[in-house]
């Protein structure tokens with residue numbers, strides 16, 4: 001959840017925002033000295049006003065000032081920083097662009113915030129392999145920019161793609177509007193160079209589609225900075241499709257809009273994107289960017305199909321027919337790229353736009369099975385009415401990923417609290433509907449207590465086994481993802497000496 | 511194992527895993543029974559090998575020991591298929607073919623097509639098995655959205671969920687994919703489904719030299735065509751067929767097939783799938799290898815194989831299967847691995863005749879993450895009782 005007023009997410013103060021002060025101890029002071037010697041004085045910040053810049057990510061109602069900030073400019077800086085932290089037993093938190101919406105990059109007060117945004121090199125695109133290798137601070141959109149001359153693109157397109165980093169995308173397994181057809185970050189990352197929490201460098205995956213051994217790359221993606229720091233990523237690029245067609249459809253009822261989505265899927269059509277906005281979200285977008293959405297619409301869908309031209313044309317006609325049968329009162333088809341951009345502008349600016357119609361709001365991120373959409377929306381409305389609050393809905397309707405925006409006014413005593421409660425209740429509604437507490441923004445600091453609603457203690461303990469394998473001392477982004485930290489204990493079962501099969505020259509045996 | 515209610519019997523030669531005969535075979539019928547079995551095995555310190563359809567138990571390195579074979583085919587229920595959400599929950603022992611038949615009634619499919627008859631979902635996940643259509647649908651890691659596992663100590667754990675989009679917690683499904691039963695037992699799986707495409711068209715091009723398929727596959731992959739599969743069947747250094755499969759609506763497959771013929775400079779169009787599409791090459795006397803490499807290096811990979819090696823390649827994805835005559839394998843394998851290395855390539859021995867099996871390094875080098883993999887194994891199975899020795903990393 002983020003509290004936003006106006007058009008930016010950071011820097012807003014709301015009720016309940018208390019900034020935890022950095023903890024300066026002899027330990028961190030000594031570490032800062034060592035870091036300065038290792039990575040250079042100018043890259044190590046401890047000055048209070050300087051480090052305060054990094055006190056939160058896109059979730060501005062959680063703030064912690066870090067003891068030390070390191071601005072890494074090379075992999076070696078990352079290795080040195082992590083190794084020195086490990087030696088000192090001081091926690092570190094990786095940070096990309098700081099646009100995360102779950103407090104994933106929230107610093108540790110007694111730790112190091114490791115900023116990766118200066119690691120911004122992209123290797124040349126390998127067009128024949130449809131791959132590119134980038135440093136973690138590279139901005140999402142730059143990848144597609146570099147790929148475009150080769151008719152290639154990087155599929156994951158979070159709404160924040162102008163500013164968020166690939167490293168942050170990998171850590172959050174970021175999604176985007178086109179997930180429905182193309183999948184998430186995890187489906188588009190082939191390899192990662194990772195600095196483990198003890199400073200060791202490992203390569204997971206690579207340029208080939210498969211490698212012998214456990215899929216630790218798959219496990220690393222989406223681990224929210226708790227398993228190590230990515231210093232290089234190899235990304236899969238997709239061929240830009242021959243044709244793209246986008247339509248904007250207006251409805252007088254949410255049920256009809258949701259029904260259209262179900263009917264499209266039932267017809268065997270897999271659109272590139274199906275996005276939905278409700279009346280309040282439309283009102284906000286209109287006020288902010290004048291996107292010209294159908295007047296009086298209670299819900300709109302933005303539907304995009306892509307692929308071979310004949311296929312897109314035939315299915316597009318079919319989708320129009322489906323929408324009409326579901327009482328669409330207006331259907332607009334983007335005639336060119338400019339019109340398509342305008343249709344998307346309303347959708348992509350929706351979070352910030354809500355700032356136009358409400359002093360503050362929480363952005364929520366939950367998932368439900370697509371078929372439960374109408375009943376969940378009805379229940380959400382009932383819950384909001386009960387509290388006398390308004391909820392604007394923007395969502396990736398194709399895959400059931402909801403972004404309810406809970407509107408409130410700080411100036412009204414107690415309303416922020418009520419809104420926060422409602423945002424939490426909505427998540428529980430998602431879980432009881434068979435869904436998830438997060439579809440793309442991650443658990444971070446914000447939702448870690450909610451993990452227990454979705455998972456049993458055994459599930460969480462099992463996940464922590466992986467954590468303990470990567471980070472037995474728990475110094476990588478501690479206090480995130482899990483409701484309770486786990487002490488890993490000794491590394492179990494370490495064999496001394498050589499195993500017979502190993503001795504026979506056949507390899508390391510599991 | 512007195513407390514165990516699941517059906518059990520002594521193992522015999524027919525149960526052997528890579529030649530190792532288990533002392534006992536147990537066939538639990540529910541997830542709870544799997545947990546009960548593993549708790550009992552833990553109490554007695556028994557080595558466990560989980561199996562599904564047993565379609566390939568002679569493959570790979572034999573386990574060092576196998577006290578207990580846990581046969582998962584009793585977990586054979588399709589628990590929940592929600593057609594409107596394109597998702598299905600099915601237990602590990604469900605055979606892929608049975609699942610396809612069931613979801614097929616709703617015009618849907620699971621986008622996995624490994625060729626092994628009788629393969630179960632648990633076995634497919636655990637071997638990370640795939641087939642030609644991986645070009646279109648990806649592999650287990652792209653399709654598995656939730657998993658229930660039973661750990662060595664009997665702990666039952668879930669990860670993921672029933673929704674396609676979900677980033678809550680670590681994705682243990684990825685970790686268990688391709689883990690060959692060494693981290694625990696896969697008990698239940700949840701998948702994302704796709705609609706069955708209504709029409710199909712196949713373009714087949716005969717090439718006198720298989721290596722010619724390299725540039726053609728790159729051209730296809732860089733074009734706007736969207737084939738479900740691009741397969742190469744033939745022999746290294748010899749003749750081969752390039753098979754391009756289009757699956758979509760009728761208008762689309764017709765247009766794309768025509769465009770493919772133009773792009774390839776020839777080829778026959780047909781509606782029928784070739785009978786050998788996706789079949790692993792070679793026979794019982796060959797060593798069957800799985801090669802994976804950066805996709806554009808197919809020609810280099812073919813050149814590195816001994817001339818005449820039977821090959822079936824997923825030509826546009828960077829995965830090939832090659833059948834090297836057993837007598838040549840010990841020599842060929844290290845040379846092949848060295849030739850593949852610049853392309854981030856690896857060669858894994860899937861199947862080898864008994865005579866040469868123990869002399870081959872099955873998995874080859876694993877790289878700098880081997881120690882980390884070992885640490886993962888130690889956390890999940892500290893007593894090293896799950897399929898010990900089957901999963902081998904390089905020296």
Ligand SMILES: Cc1cc2nc3c(=O)[nH]c(=O)nc-3n(C[C@H](O)[C@H](O)[C@H](O)COP(=O)(O)OP(=O)(O)OC[C@H]3O[C@@H](n4cnc5c(N)ncnc54)[C@H](O)[C@@H]3O)c2cc1C
Pocket residue numbers: 009057058093094095096097098099100101103104105116136157158159160163164165166167168169170171172173174175176177224225226228229230231351352440441477
């Ligand atoms: C307006 C707006 C719209 C958004 N829309 C979307 C959307 O459509 N889809 C979506 O998925 N998200 C969206 N987000 C959320 C956010 O942009 C993503 O989570 C993004 O991936 C975060 O990237 P970042 O570089 O800002 O990461 P940060 O916020 O800096 O960090 C996020 C997490 O990643 C970790 N991390 C960062 N870099 C590394 C690294 N190199 N190695 C290891 N761990 C690392 C951090 O420790 C932290 O846990 C949106 C945010 C905003 C503000």
Ligand SMILES: Cc1cc2nc3c(=O)[nH]c(=O)nc-3n(C[C@H](O)[C@H](O)[C@H](O)COP(=O)(O)OP(=O)(O)OC[C@H]3O[C@@H](n4cnc5c(N)ncnc54)[C@H](O)[C@@H]3O)c2cc1C
Pocket residue numbers: 559560561562563564565566567569570571582602603624625626628629630631632633634635636637638639640641690691692694695696697800860897900
């Ligand atoms: C060593 C080996 C490597 C293979 N590699 C590939 C490959 O790279 N690509 C490919 O396409 N196909 C591969 N295959 C083929 C693959 O086996 C089959 O397509 C599929 O796995 C067969 O399913 P099954 O139910 O018959 O499994 P089985 O033959 O019964 O078992 C296959 C493997 O999975 C384990 N296993 C089975 N069920 C479970 C379970 N429920 N929980 C935990 N572990 C279980 C077994 O211990 C065994 O290691 C491989 C097979 C083996 C044995």
